[in-house]
Amino acid sequence: MLAPQPLRVGEGAGMTERETVTPARLRRINAAAVLDLLMSTGPVTGSEIMTATRLSRPTVHAACDELIDLGWVVELDGRRPDGQGRPGRPARCYAFAADNGCVVGVDLGEWKVSAMLADLQGRPLAEAVVQLPSNHAPAGVRLSAARKAVRDVVRQSGAGSGSVRATCVGVAAAVRPGGRIYPSADPQYLPGLADVTITTAIGRGVGGPVLLDNDANLAVLAERWQGVAQDVDNVVLVLAGERLGAGIVVDGRLVRGAGGAAGELALLEIVEGVGDTHGIGAVARMSGQNAVRRQRSARSRAGRSALYDLAAGDPGNVTGEIVAAAARQGDPAALDILRAVAARTARMVGVLSGLLDPELVVIGGGVSDVIDLIHDHVVQELPRWLKRPPRVEASRLGDAGVVTGAVRRALDQAHQEIRATLG
Numbered sequence: 001m002l003a004p005q006p007l008r009v010g011e012g013a014g015m016t017e018r019e020t021v022t023p024a025r026l027r028r029i030n031a032a033a034v035l036d037l038l039m040s041t042g043p044v045t046g047s048e049i050m051t052a053t054r055l056s057r058p059t060v061h062a063a064c065d066e067l068i069d070l071g072w073v074v075e076l077d078g079r080r081p082d083g084q085g086r087p088g089r090p091a092r093c094y095a096f097a098a099d100n101g102c103v104v105g106v107d108l109g110e111w112k113v114s115a116m117l118a119d120l121q122g123r124p125l126a127e128a129v130v131q132l133p134s135n136h137a138p139a140g141v142r143l144s145a146a147r148k149a150v151r152d153v154v155r156q157s158g159a160g161s162g163s164v165r166a167t168c169v170g171v172a173a174a175v176r177p178g179g180r181i182y183p184s185a186d187p188q189y190l191p192g193l194a195d196v197t198i199t200t201a202i203g204r205g206v207g208g209p210v211l212l213d214n215d216a217n218l219a220v221l222a223e224r225w226q227g228v229a230q231d232v233d234n235v236v237l238v239l240a241g242e243r244l245g246a247g248i249v250v251d252g253r254l255v256r257g258a259g260g261a262a263g264e265l266a267l268l269e270i271v272e273g274v275g276d277t278h279g280i281g282a283v284a285r286m287s288g289q290n291a292v293r294r295q296r297s298a299r300s301r302a303g304r305s306a307l308y309d310l311a312a313g314d315p316g317n318v319t320g321e322i323v324a325a326a327a328r329q330g331d332p333a334a335l336d337i338l339r340a341v342a343a344r345t346a347r348m349v350g351v352l353s354g355l356l357d358p359e360l361v362v363i364g365g366g367v368s369d370v371i372d373l374i375h376d377h378v379v380q381e382l383p384r385w386l387k388r389p390p391r392v393e394a395s396r397l398g399d400a401g402v403v404t405g406a407v408r409r410a411l412d413q414a415h416q417e418i419r420a421t422l423g
Contacts, residue, residue, distance in 0.1 A: 027066070028422045030055055034063040035072060035422070038096040039121065039415055043076055045091040064094050070421060072097055096121060101165040103414050104153060105406030106202065107215065108146055108171045110135040110190070110242050114403045115149035117157045120165070120418075122225075122411050126156035127403075135242070139192030143201045150206060165208040166413040168406040169198060170215040172243060174261040179212045182261065208417075211409060215239060216263050217254060218405030219395075220247030223362050225408045227401070228393045236358045237395070238348070239402075240280040241365030244268060246352060265348075273347045280374075281320040281367040283341050288323040289315040291333040306331040324369035341370065342377035349378065349392060350385030357390075364395030371395075 021029070033053045038044070044052075049060045067073035076093045098121040107114040110132075117126045130145040130152075137145075146169070154161055173181040173190055183194040203210035220237035223229035229237070233252040239245045246263035248255040255262045268274045278286070288307060292315045295308045304313075307326035311317040326334035349361050363371050371394040382389035395401055 024423075027063070030059050031063040031066050031422050032419055034060060035067055035096075035419065038067075038073060038094060039418075043093050043095040045093050047091055049094070061092065064092075071100055072418060072421070098123070101163050101414065102157065102159050103208075103407060103410035104150055104164055104167040104206070105218075105403045105408075105410055106146055106149065106167065106169040107218075107402040107406060108142060108169055108198070109215075109402070110172060113142065113145040113149045114400070115146070115153045116400075116403045116407050117153035117159065117164075118407045118411070120411070120414060122407060124407075125159075126153040128152035128156065136188050136191060139190075139196050142190075142193065143196070143198070146202045147204070150202065154206075161205055162207045164206050165417065166211070166410040167203065167206055167208060168211040168213060168218070168410040168413070169202055170213055170218040170402040170406045171198065172215045172239075172245065174259075174264050175212055175214050177260050181212075209413060211413060213406070213409060214245070214247070214260070214263065215402045216245040216247035217256070218247070218409060219364050219397075219401040220249055220362070220405070221254065221408045222397055222401045222405035223364070223395060224249065226404060227362070227395055227397050229360055229362055232360050234356075234358045235360045235362060236352050236356055236390075237362040237364055237401075238352070239365045240345070240363050240371070241367050241399070242279045242282045244277045244279050244348065248356060248358075250356065268348060268351065271347060271351055274344055274351075279365060279367070280341055280345060280363070280370055281365065283344065284320040284323045284337060284367070284370050285318055287337040287340065288318040288320075288326075288334065291337065292318055295333075305333055307334045320367050320370045324373055327373055338370065338373050339377065342374035343381060345374060346378045346381030347385065349390075350382060353382075353386055353390050360391045360393060362393050362395050364397065364401045366399035368394060368398050 034049055037049060037052050046057060046060050050057055064073055068075060073094050074097050076095055098119040101120050102117050105116045112132055113130045115128045116124055118124050128149045130149045132142065132145055171181055175181055179199055180197060181194050184190060199210040199212050216237060216239045219239055220235065223237055229235045235249050237247040244265045246265060248263050265277050269276055292308055292311050295304045296313055306329040310322045310326055323334050323337055327338050353361060375394055379392055397404055
Protein backbone atom coordinates (compact mmCIF):
# COMPACT_ATOMS: atom_id res chain seq x y z
CA MET A 1 0.00 0.00 0.00
CA LEU A 2 1.20 3.49 -0.71
CA ALA A 3 2.56 5.26 2.37
CA PRO A 4 0.72 8.34 3.73
CA GLN A 5 2.31 11.53 2.48
CA PRO A 6 1.50 15.19 1.95
CA LEU A 7 -0.39 15.64 -1.30
CA ARG A 8 -0.84 18.76 -3.41
CA VAL A 9 -4.47 18.60 -4.50
CA GLY A 10 -4.77 20.00 -8.03
CA GLU A 11 -6.97 22.85 -9.14
CA GLY A 12 -9.21 20.35 -10.96
CA ALA A 13 -10.37 19.17 -7.53
CA GLY A 14 -11.23 22.73 -6.54
CA MET A 15 -8.45 23.00 -3.92
CA THR A 16 -4.96 24.44 -3.89
CA GLU A 17 -3.78 24.05 -0.27
CA ARG A 18 -1.68 21.13 0.90
CA GLU A 19 -3.65 18.30 2.41
CA THR A 20 -2.41 15.26 4.36
CA VAL A 21 -3.44 11.90 2.95
CA THR A 22 -4.48 9.90 5.97
CA PRO A 23 -4.75 6.10 5.90
CA ALA A 24 -8.54 6.38 5.69
CA ARG A 25 -8.37 8.80 2.79
CA LEU A 26 -5.81 6.62 1.06
CA ARG A 27 -8.12 3.61 1.36
CA ARG A 28 -10.88 5.64 -0.30
CA ILE A 29 -8.52 6.70 -3.11
CA ASN A 30 -7.45 3.10 -3.70
CA ALA A 31 -11.04 1.80 -3.57
CA ALA A 32 -12.11 4.50 -6.05
CA ALA A 33 -9.32 3.50 -8.46
CA VAL A 34 -10.41 -0.14 -8.33
CA LEU A 35 -14.09 0.81 -8.65
CA ASP A 36 -13.44 3.01 -11.69
CA LEU A 37 -11.64 0.15 -13.41
CA LEU A 38 -14.40 -2.35 -12.67
CA MET A 39 -17.15 0.05 -13.80
CA SER A 40 -15.46 0.37 -17.18
CA THR A 41 -14.59 -3.26 -17.86
CA GLY A 42 -15.82 -6.82 -17.51
CA PRO A 43 -14.76 -9.39 -14.92
CA VAL A 44 -11.05 -9.18 -14.01
CA THR A 45 -8.72 -11.00 -11.69
CA GLY A 46 -6.87 -9.43 -8.81
CA SER A 47 -3.65 -9.66 -10.83
CA GLU A 48 -5.22 -7.80 -13.72
CA ILE A 49 -6.41 -5.09 -11.33
CA MET A 50 -2.88 -4.83 -9.94
CA THR A 51 -1.47 -4.35 -13.44
CA ALA A 52 -4.03 -1.69 -14.38
CA THR A 53 -3.93 0.31 -11.13
CA ARG A 54 -0.32 -0.37 -10.00
CA LEU A 55 -1.62 -1.18 -6.52
CA SER A 56 -0.22 -4.03 -4.45
CA ARG A 57 -2.01 -7.36 -4.11
CA PRO A 58 -3.07 -6.82 -0.47
CA THR A 59 -4.34 -3.33 -1.34
CA VAL A 60 -6.36 -4.62 -4.31
CA HIS A 61 -8.02 -7.40 -2.35
CA ALA A 62 -8.72 -5.11 0.62
CA ALA A 63 -10.33 -2.58 -1.72
CA CYS A 64 -12.40 -5.29 -3.41
CA ASP A 65 -13.56 -6.64 -0.06
CA GLU A 66 -14.68 -3.13 0.95
CA LEU A 67 -16.51 -2.66 -2.36
CA ILE A 68 -18.20 -6.05 -1.95
CA ASP A 69 -19.44 -5.00 1.50
CA LEU A 70 -20.85 -1.80 -0.04
CA GLY A 71 -22.65 -3.80 -2.72
CA TRP A 72 -20.77 -2.34 -5.72
CA VAL A 73 -18.60 -5.37 -6.54
CA VAL A 74 -19.21 -9.11 -6.64
CA GLU A 75 -16.66 -11.90 -6.47
CA LEU A 76 -17.10 -14.50 -9.19
CA ASP A 77 -15.94 -18.08 -9.45
CA GLY A 78 -12.17 -17.92 -9.77
CA ARG A 79 -10.41 -18.12 -13.10
CA ARG A 80 -6.81 -18.15 -14.13
CA PRO A 81 -5.36 -14.83 -15.25
CA ASP A 82 -5.10 -14.44 -19.01
CA GLY A 83 -2.10 -16.21 -20.47
CA GLN A 84 -1.45 -18.45 -17.44
CA GLY A 85 -2.14 -22.10 -18.12
CA ARG A 86 -0.22 -23.69 -15.26
CA PRO A 87 -2.16 -25.69 -12.66
CA GLY A 88 -3.02 -24.27 -9.26
CA ARG A 89 -5.73 -22.46 -7.42
CA PRO A 90 -7.73 -20.11 -9.69
CA ALA A 91 -7.24 -16.42 -9.07
CA ARG A 92 -9.86 -14.36 -7.30
CA CYS A 93 -12.06 -12.70 -9.88
CA TYR A 94 -14.16 -9.56 -9.47
CA ALA A 95 -16.86 -7.71 -11.39
CA PHE A 96 -18.84 -4.52 -10.97
CA ALA A 97 -22.37 -5.16 -9.66
CA ALA A 98 -23.98 -3.63 -12.72
CA ASP A 99 -27.42 -4.94 -11.76
CA ASN A 100 -27.40 -3.04 -8.46
CA GLY A 101 -29.57 -0.33 -9.98
CA CYS A 102 -30.23 1.12 -13.41
CA VAL A 103 -30.35 4.40 -15.35
CA VAL A 104 -32.88 5.82 -17.80
CA GLY A 105 -32.35 7.98 -20.88
CA VAL A 106 -35.20 9.91 -22.51
CA ASP A 107 -35.36 11.65 -25.88
CA LEU A 108 -38.16 14.23 -25.65
CA GLY A 109 -38.45 14.66 -29.41
CA GLU A 110 -40.69 16.73 -31.63
CA TRP A 111 -42.78 13.82 -32.95
CA LYS A 112 -42.21 11.10 -30.36
CA VAL A 113 -40.71 10.31 -26.97
CA SER A 114 -38.14 7.50 -26.70
CA ALA A 115 -36.86 5.96 -23.47
CA MET A 116 -34.13 3.42 -22.74
CA LEU A 117 -33.33 1.71 -19.44
CA ALA A 118 -29.83 0.31 -18.97
CA ASP A 119 -27.87 -1.37 -16.22
CA LEU A 120 -25.03 0.41 -14.44
CA GLN A 121 -22.58 -0.46 -17.21
CA GLY A 122 -24.82 0.91 -19.93
CA ARG A 123 -26.22 -2.35 -21.30
CA PRO A 124 -29.78 -1.70 -22.56
CA LEU A 125 -32.45 -3.70 -20.76
CA ALA A 126 -35.66 -2.12 -22.10
CA GLU A 127 -36.80 0.43 -24.67
CA ALA A 128 -40.08 2.20 -25.32
CA VAL A 129 -41.46 4.73 -27.81
CA VAL A 130 -44.59 6.85 -27.35
CA GLN A 131 -45.82 8.69 -30.44
CA LEU A 132 -47.07 12.26 -30.07
CA PRO A 133 -50.26 13.40 -31.82
CA SER A 134 -48.35 16.16 -33.64
CA ASN A 135 -45.09 18.06 -33.55
CA HIS A 136 -47.02 20.96 -31.99
CA ALA A 137 -48.28 18.90 -29.03
CA PRO A 138 -48.55 21.02 -25.88
CA ALA A 139 -46.25 20.61 -22.91
CA GLY A 140 -48.71 18.57 -20.86
CA VAL A 141 -49.11 16.00 -23.62
CA ARG A 142 -45.34 15.71 -24.11
CA LEU A 143 -44.63 15.31 -20.41
CA SER A 144 -47.37 12.70 -20.00
CA ALA A 145 -45.86 10.78 -22.92
CA ALA A 146 -42.42 10.99 -21.31
CA ARG A 147 -43.71 9.70 -17.98
CA LYS A 148 -45.46 6.83 -19.79
CA ALA A 149 -42.27 5.94 -21.67
CA VAL A 150 -40.30 5.87 -18.40
CA ARG A 151 -42.95 3.73 -16.69
CA ASP A 152 -42.94 1.37 -19.67
CA VAL A 153 -39.19 0.71 -19.59
CA VAL A 154 -39.18 0.28 -15.81
CA ARG A 155 -42.01 -2.23 -16.08
CA GLN A 156 -40.46 -4.09 -19.02
CA SER A 157 -37.12 -4.44 -17.24
CA GLY A 158 -38.68 -5.73 -14.03
CA ALA A 159 -36.80 -3.07 -12.08
CA GLY A 160 -38.61 -1.07 -9.44
CA SER A 161 -38.70 2.70 -9.82
CA GLY A 162 -36.59 2.93 -6.66
CA SER A 163 -33.72 1.18 -8.43
CA VAL A 164 -33.36 4.01 -10.98
CA ARG A 165 -30.22 5.83 -9.87
CA ALA A 166 -30.31 8.62 -12.47
CA THR A 167 -32.39 9.78 -15.42
CA CYS A 168 -31.38 12.14 -18.22
CA VAL A 169 -33.81 13.86 -20.58
CA GLY A 170 -32.73 15.24 -23.95
CA VAL A 171 -34.73 18.05 -25.50
CA ALA A 172 -34.42 19.81 -28.86
CA ALA A 173 -33.77 23.23 -27.31
CA ALA A 174 -31.03 25.19 -25.60
CA VAL A 175 -30.92 24.34 -21.90
CA ARG A 176 -30.23 26.97 -19.28
CA PRO A 177 -27.63 26.25 -16.58
CA GLY A 178 -30.49 26.00 -14.06
CA GLY A 179 -32.08 23.12 -15.98
CA ARG A 180 -34.92 24.78 -17.91
CA ILE A 181 -35.09 25.49 -21.63
CA TYR A 182 -34.98 28.84 -23.35
CA PRO A 183 -38.23 29.95 -24.99
CA SER A 184 -38.22 29.50 -28.76
CA ALA A 185 -38.73 32.40 -31.14
CA ASP A 186 -41.36 30.17 -32.78
CA PRO A 187 -44.36 29.94 -30.40
CA GLN A 188 -45.48 26.69 -32.07
CA TYR A 189 -42.10 25.00 -31.41
CA LEU A 190 -42.31 22.83 -28.27
CA PRO A 191 -45.16 25.04 -26.95
CA GLY A 192 -45.24 25.54 -23.22
CA LEU A 193 -42.11 23.55 -22.36
CA ALA A 194 -40.13 26.65 -21.41
CA ASP A 195 -42.76 27.40 -18.75
CA VAL A 196 -42.35 24.15 -16.81
CA THR A 197 -39.60 22.42 -14.86
CA ILE A 198 -39.21 19.38 -17.10
CA THR A 199 -37.03 17.42 -14.69
CA THR A 200 -39.58 17.70 -11.89
CA ALA A 201 -42.50 16.80 -14.13
CA ILE A 202 -40.83 13.69 -15.54
CA GLY A 203 -39.10 12.67 -12.33
CA ARG A 204 -42.25 12.15 -10.27
CA GLY A 205 -42.15 8.67 -8.80
CA VAL A 206 -38.72 7.90 -10.28
CA GLY A 207 -35.72 7.41 -8.02
CA GLY A 208 -32.47 9.33 -8.35
CA PRO A 209 -31.72 12.73 -9.85
CA VAL A 210 -33.20 13.81 -13.18
CA LEU A 211 -30.98 15.79 -15.56
CA LEU A 212 -31.93 17.87 -18.59
CA ASP A 213 -29.65 18.43 -21.58
CA ASN A 214 -29.71 19.57 -25.17
CA ASP A 215 -30.32 16.73 -27.63
CA ALA A 216 -27.29 17.49 -29.82
CA ASN A 217 -25.01 17.57 -26.77
CA LEU A 218 -26.25 14.12 -25.82
CA ALA A 219 -25.92 12.83 -29.37
CA VAL A 220 -22.25 13.82 -29.55
CA LEU A 221 -21.64 12.05 -26.22
CA ALA A 222 -23.25 8.96 -27.73
CA GLU A 223 -21.02 9.11 -30.81
CA ARG A 224 -17.90 9.29 -28.64
CA TRP A 225 -19.17 6.41 -26.51
CA GLN A 226 -20.55 3.97 -29.07
CA GLY A 227 -20.52 5.65 -32.47
CA VAL A 228 -18.19 6.83 -35.21
CA ALA A 229 -16.42 9.41 -32.98
CA GLN A 230 -14.81 7.02 -30.52
CA ASP A 231 -11.30 8.24 -29.63
CA VAL A 232 -11.89 11.54 -31.48
CA ASP A 233 -11.27 14.60 -29.28
CA ASN A 234 -12.35 17.31 -31.73
CA VAL A 235 -15.72 16.53 -33.23
CA VAL A 236 -18.92 18.32 -34.18
CA LEU A 237 -22.15 16.38 -34.43
CA VAL A 238 -24.99 17.98 -36.37
CA LEU A 239 -28.50 16.75 -35.68
CA ALA A 240 -30.14 17.29 -39.02
CA GLY A 241 -33.62 15.79 -38.90
CA GLU A 242 -36.18 18.55 -38.42
CA ARG A 243 -33.93 21.33 -37.14
CA LEU A 244 -30.20 21.86 -37.24
CA GLY A 245 -28.37 21.79 -33.93
CA ALA A 246 -24.77 20.95 -33.06
CA GLY A 247 -23.03 19.14 -30.24
CA ILE A 248 -19.42 20.33 -29.99
CA VAL A 249 -16.44 18.60 -28.39
CA VAL A 250 -13.11 20.47 -28.38
CA ASP A 251 -9.98 18.84 -26.95
CA GLY A 252 -12.12 16.11 -25.44
CA ARG A 253 -14.50 18.46 -23.60
CA LEU A 254 -18.14 19.17 -24.37
CA VAL A 255 -18.62 22.86 -25.15
CA ARG A 256 -21.77 24.34 -23.58
CA GLY A 257 -21.07 28.08 -23.67
CA ALA A 258 -21.79 30.74 -21.04
CA GLY A 259 -25.55 30.22 -21.13
CA GLY A 260 -25.76 26.63 -22.34
CA ALA A 261 -26.60 27.65 -25.91
CA ALA A 262 -23.41 26.63 -27.72
CA GLY A 263 -24.39 24.69 -30.83
CA GLU A 264 -27.59 26.61 -31.46
CA LEU A 265 -27.27 27.44 -35.16
CA ALA A 266 -29.33 30.58 -35.69
CA LEU A 267 -26.25 32.11 -37.34
CA LEU A 268 -27.02 29.93 -40.37
CA GLU A 269 -29.96 32.21 -41.12
CA ILE A 270 -27.47 34.78 -42.44
CA VAL A 271 -25.36 32.28 -44.39
CA GLU A 272 -25.97 32.45 -48.14
CA GLY A 273 -27.16 29.12 -49.48
CA VAL A 274 -28.41 27.93 -46.06
CA GLY A 275 -30.70 30.67 -44.80
CA ASP A 276 -32.48 28.93 -41.90
CA THR A 277 -32.19 26.12 -39.36
CA HIS A 278 -34.43 23.60 -41.09
CA GLY A 279 -32.79 20.18 -40.96
CA ILE A 280 -31.91 17.87 -43.82
CA GLY A 281 -35.05 15.79 -43.28
CA ALA A 282 -37.28 18.85 -43.14
CA VAL A 283 -35.80 20.41 -46.30
CA ALA A 284 -36.08 17.15 -48.23
CA ARG A 285 -39.67 16.70 -47.07
CA MET A 286 -40.80 20.25 -47.82
CA SER A 287 -39.09 20.26 -51.22
CA GLY A 288 -40.67 16.89 -52.01
CA GLN A 289 -44.09 18.17 -51.02
CA ASN A 290 -43.71 21.14 -53.35
CA ALA A 291 -42.64 18.85 -56.20
CA VAL A 292 -45.72 16.64 -55.72
CA ARG A 293 -47.97 19.71 -55.62
CA ARG A 294 -46.54 20.93 -58.91
CA GLN A 295 -46.97 17.52 -60.51
CA ARG A 296 -50.52 17.18 -59.20
CA SER A 297 -51.51 20.55 -60.64
CA ALA A 298 -50.11 19.64 -64.06
CA ARG A 299 -52.80 18.92 -66.63
CA SER A 300 -51.02 15.88 -68.00
CA ARG A 301 -49.74 12.78 -66.20
CA ALA A 302 -46.61 12.94 -68.33
CA GLY A 303 -44.79 15.10 -65.79
CA ARG A 304 -45.53 12.80 -62.86
CA SER A 305 -42.84 10.55 -61.42
CA ALA A 306 -41.82 7.92 -58.88
CA LEU A 307 -41.92 10.57 -56.15
CA TYR A 308 -45.55 11.32 -57.03
CA ASP A 309 -46.44 7.62 -57.09
CA LEU A 310 -44.71 6.82 -53.77
CA ALA A 311 -46.63 9.67 -52.13
CA ALA A 312 -49.87 8.45 -53.78
CA GLY A 313 -50.23 11.96 -55.21
CA ASP A 314 -50.66 13.47 -51.73
CA PRO A 315 -48.06 16.06 -50.64
CA GLY A 316 -48.93 15.29 -47.03
CA ASN A 317 -47.53 11.78 -47.46
CA VAL A 318 -44.06 12.96 -48.47
CA THR A 319 -41.21 12.24 -46.05
CA GLY A 320 -37.46 12.42 -46.37
CA GLU A 321 -37.45 8.64 -46.70
CA ILE A 322 -39.87 8.81 -49.64
CA VAL A 323 -37.67 11.40 -51.38
CA ALA A 324 -34.67 9.11 -50.85
CA ALA A 325 -36.58 6.09 -52.17
CA ALA A 326 -37.62 8.03 -55.28
CA ALA A 327 -34.04 9.16 -55.84
CA ARG A 328 -32.88 5.54 -55.71
CA GLN A 329 -35.33 4.86 -58.54
CA GLY A 330 -33.73 7.65 -60.57
CA ASP A 331 -36.60 10.12 -60.14
CA PRO A 332 -35.35 13.44 -61.62
CA ALA A 333 -37.27 15.64 -59.16
CA ALA A 334 -35.99 13.69 -56.16
CA LEU A 335 -32.41 13.75 -57.47
CA ASP A 336 -32.62 17.52 -57.93
CA ILE A 337 -33.88 17.88 -54.36
CA LEU A 338 -31.01 15.84 -52.94
CA ARG A 339 -28.41 17.76 -54.96
CA ALA A 340 -29.74 21.00 -53.49
CA VAL A 341 -29.81 19.48 -49.98
CA ALA A 342 -26.20 18.30 -50.39
CA ALA A 343 -24.99 21.73 -51.52
CA ARG A 344 -26.74 23.38 -48.58
CA THR A 345 -25.32 20.79 -46.16
CA ALA A 346 -21.79 21.35 -47.47
CA ARG A 347 -22.09 25.09 -46.79
CA MET A 348 -23.35 24.38 -43.27
CA VAL A 349 -20.49 21.94 -42.57
CA GLY A 350 -18.05 24.45 -44.03
CA VAL A 351 -19.21 27.22 -41.67
CA LEU A 352 -18.93 25.00 -38.59
CA SER A 353 -15.56 23.63 -39.65
CA GLY A 354 -14.18 27.07 -40.35
CA LEU A 355 -15.16 28.18 -36.85
CA LEU A 356 -14.17 25.09 -34.87
CA ASP A 357 -11.60 23.15 -36.95
CA PRO A 358 -12.88 19.68 -36.00
CA GLU A 359 -11.22 16.47 -37.06
CA LEU A 360 -14.63 14.92 -37.69
CA VAL A 361 -18.14 16.15 -38.46
CA VAL A 362 -20.88 13.61 -37.81
CA ILE A 363 -24.32 14.08 -39.34
CA GLY A 364 -27.00 12.39 -37.27
CA GLY A 365 -30.71 12.27 -36.61
CA GLY A 366 -33.48 10.22 -38.14
CA VAL A 367 -32.48 10.95 -41.76
CA SER A 368 -30.05 8.13 -42.47
CA ASP A 369 -31.53 7.31 -45.90
CA VAL A 370 -31.03 10.89 -47.10
CA ILE A 371 -27.57 11.23 -45.50
CA ASP A 372 -26.35 8.07 -47.25
CA LEU A 373 -27.36 9.50 -50.62
CA ILE A 374 -25.86 12.98 -50.15
CA HIS A 375 -22.69 12.05 -48.24
CA ASP A 376 -20.32 11.77 -51.20
CA HIS A 377 -21.58 14.97 -52.79
CA VAL A 378 -21.10 16.86 -49.50
CA VAL A 379 -17.51 15.60 -49.27
CA GLN A 380 -16.85 16.64 -52.87
CA GLU A 381 -18.26 20.13 -52.24
CA LEU A 382 -16.28 20.91 -49.08
CA PRO A 383 -12.97 21.82 -50.79
CA ARG A 384 -14.82 24.76 -52.33
CA TRP A 385 -15.15 26.25 -48.86
CA LEU A 386 -12.22 24.85 -46.88
CA LYS A 387 -8.52 24.31 -47.54
CA ARG A 388 -8.42 21.45 -45.05
CA PRO A 389 -11.85 19.82 -44.87
CA PRO A 390 -12.68 17.56 -41.94
CA ARG A 391 -13.71 13.96 -42.25
CA VAL A 392 -17.49 13.71 -42.62
CA GLU A 393 -19.37 10.62 -41.44
CA ALA A 394 -23.01 9.65 -41.10
CA SER A 395 -24.00 8.49 -37.63
CA ARG A 396 -24.51 4.76 -37.29
CA LEU A 397 -26.79 5.29 -34.29
CA GLY A 398 -29.67 6.66 -36.39
CA ASP A 399 -32.49 8.15 -34.37
CA ALA A 400 -31.22 6.37 -31.22
CA GLY A 401 -28.32 8.81 -30.84
CA VAL A 402 -30.03 11.17 -28.39
CA VAL A 403 -31.49 8.50 -26.12
CA THR A 404 -28.14 6.66 -26.11
CA GLY A 405 -26.36 9.85 -25.11
CA ALA A 406 -28.96 10.43 -22.39
CA VAL A 407 -28.15 6.97 -21.00
CA ARG A 408 -24.45 7.86 -21.06
CA ARG A 409 -25.03 11.12 -19.16
CA ALA A 410 -27.28 9.37 -16.61
CA LEU A 411 -24.63 6.68 -16.24
CA ASP A 412 -21.94 9.28 -15.51
CA GLN A 413 -24.19 10.82 -12.85
CA ALA A 414 -24.89 7.43 -11.27
CA HIS A 415 -21.19 6.52 -11.23
CA GLN A 416 -20.39 9.84 -9.58
CA GLU A 417 -22.90 9.17 -6.83
CA ILE A 418 -21.63 5.61 -6.40
CA ARG A 419 -18.10 6.96 -5.89
CA ALA A 420 -19.48 9.32 -3.25
CA THR A 421 -20.58 6.31 -1.16
CA LEU A 422 -16.91 5.57 -0.56
CA GLY A 423 -16.83 8.56 1.81
